[in-house]
Amino acid sequence: MQKFKELFLFGLIGVVGFLVDSGVLYLLKDALGLYVGRGVSFVCAVLATWILNKLITFRKSRSGHSALAEALRYGVCMLSGGAVNYLTYWALVTYYALAQHYPILGVAAGSLTGMIFNYSTARLFVFNQETNLPAPAKSKPDHR
Incomplete structure (x- = not known):
């Protein structure tokens, strides 16, 4: 049941990532184009989802790494799902006029296909280090 809850929360946070990804892409597409703009928007989405997943989805799990190392590890791990995500996007905006005019369709399809890899x-x-967060320690009376 815990894994289902995690997957559900991961999916909800993925929606936030999708909004960040799409929003940044639409802000940058005229200046950087559909491909480079999507690369930048993807990095922004990865950072947003790492923070939210750390705080919400995997709050009872710890990586055992510093925040910087964990963020870098998360970023590297997201590349497998990101590759599936971007290739789906690329295929749609390259071969389908509808996706060229509405690149959000490519972003949506890419996001869905990459989600299972990312999770x-x-x-x-x-x-991956399951821990039950300890309850705050009660101070013991000082019996001197």
Whole structure:
């Protein structure tokens, strides 16, 4: 049941990532184009989802790494899902006029196909040390 809850939360946070990804792409597409703009928007989405997944989805799991190392590990792990994500996007905007005019369709399809890869790598390689967060320690009376 815990894994289902995690996947559900991961999916919800993925929606936030999708909004960040799409929003940044639409802000940058005229200046950088559909391909470079998507690369930048993807990095922004990865950072946003790492922060939210760390705080919400995997809050009871710890990586055992510093925040910087964990963020880098998360980013590297997201590349497998990101590759599937971007290739799906690329195929749609390259071969379908509808996706060329509405690149959000490519972003949506890419996000869905990459999600399962992203969850698996986050669960297995980043947030893999299950810990129950300890309750705050009660101070013991000083009996001197």
